[in-house]
Amino acid sequence: MHADEDGKLRVAFTDWPDLAAEKVGGRAVIANDEFFAPKENLLRPGRGVFIADRYTERGKWMDGWETRRRRSPGHDWCIVQLGLPGVVRGVDIDTNHFLGNFPEYASLEGVEVMGSPEPDALTSARWTPLMPQLRLQGGSRNLFFIASEQRWTHLRLNIFPDGGVARLRVHGEVRPELSRLTQGGEPVDLAALENGGVVVACNDAFFGPRDNLILPGRAAHMGEGWETRRKRVPGFDWIIVKLTTPGTVERVEVDTAHYKGNFPDMCSLEGCYLREPVVDFANARDIVWTELLARTKLQADHRHFFASELQAKGPFTHVRLNIFPDGGISRLRVHGRPA
Known part of the structure; x- marks a missing residue:
């Protein structure tokens, strides 16, 4: 405990x-x-x-x-x-x-x-x-x-x-059937909970549980997303997802469905490749994060899709979504291919 x-x-x-x-x-x-x-x-x-x-x-x-x-x-x-x-x-x-x-x-x-x-x-x-x-x-x-x-x-x-x-x-x-993820050769959501993705850390989840970010389907209401409290100090909020398997990233979706007066102003996305488990991401100092998506403006109640904007493909084992300065994201999708 x-x-x-x-x-x-x-x-x-x-x-x-x-x-x-x-x-x-x-x-x-x-x-x-x-x-x-x-x-x-x-x-x-x-x-x-x-x-x-x-x-x-x-x-x-x-x-x-x-x-x-x-x-x-x-x-x-x-x-x-x-x-x-x-x-x-x-x-x-x-x-x-x-x-x-x-x-x-x-x-x-x-x-x-x-x-x-x-x-x-x-x-x-x-x-x-x-x-x-x-x-x-x-x-x-x-x-x-x-x-x-x-x-x-x-x-x-x-x-x-x-x-x-x-x-x-x-x-x-x-524990998904990994063979299913590679059938057909099409990109799959490497972050999805149903495919074995896991939220391993976040700095805040006051209003919405962190696992909501990778649940199946779109959120039915604001309570089905990941939402942080109002930030009263400098900085930004973040959440880290361990991908179901190391993979390359081709397309990313950031969905702010139902977040209207409380969506983040901007977001960015980073990835890393870890060969050993990390217990404390908040205090880890030796992780090398690579920027996939530069800081980008978001809209309220909107599905944002990024492909050509991605600056790196990986392979990655983890991705970190940063939101500036705070707010709610209903879903994160990381479409790619197992490495």
Whole structure:
């Protein structure tokens, strides 16, 4: 664990993106029971809300997945298809607002399968234990480290014996099928989260999480981008993306969608080739950055495309987007070819 700038303790694995989130294509495929609240709630944004006087024909409305009270032996379960297959570093089993009705224990299993198999095929698959049966607390984020280097496409959340879970977050490292990136010989987005790009550092992400910068698709609203606080001191803000594989850059897109009174005045882009991992980019002094895009004016709520303006091609392992002096960028696309 480590403390953030506000002094709150954070678990390191939560810095990895959520591989199961609804917004990256995660899907609750099947559950053995969802009497009180549907399984789809597990992967939705936020931690869930509580509305005191809201009821359905089946009972209290709850923002999560909730099963009926079990009156027979066994336990309840839900199978989730990861939107971004990869290596799971840790999970957050959030029981927010579930106090007298949360499961006493939970466990987790994983499987790697091709495509989108039918629910019956998934229930009969050979599941591998990822997390043993561990005790949960109600109304809490239950954070568990996962010690496995295997790639997974689906997870099965088991709850014992029954009850409700508000959200399931599956933090990990995207592991795409690299052969897919080289098929057809066309340029690919080397920075995209779904292709294995990773935001490894930024100096500020006060209003918008850093991983938003490389999410699939265009942002639906201002809250789905990367946005820094208003800068009151000299300097500029920056964010660094590790490309999915070393590659040459042919075209760059900087999208300020939905940022109108708070888009950066200018941006620039740099690249580097690193053969060894860097732990602290903010204080690293021996990284040689090469300018790809000189400081360039930006427009509000606009997709900016740069190709002929690029001053270097690489290959690069990382790119750094600098914004002057601050503001919000919804997406960064770095189209190129694996080196």
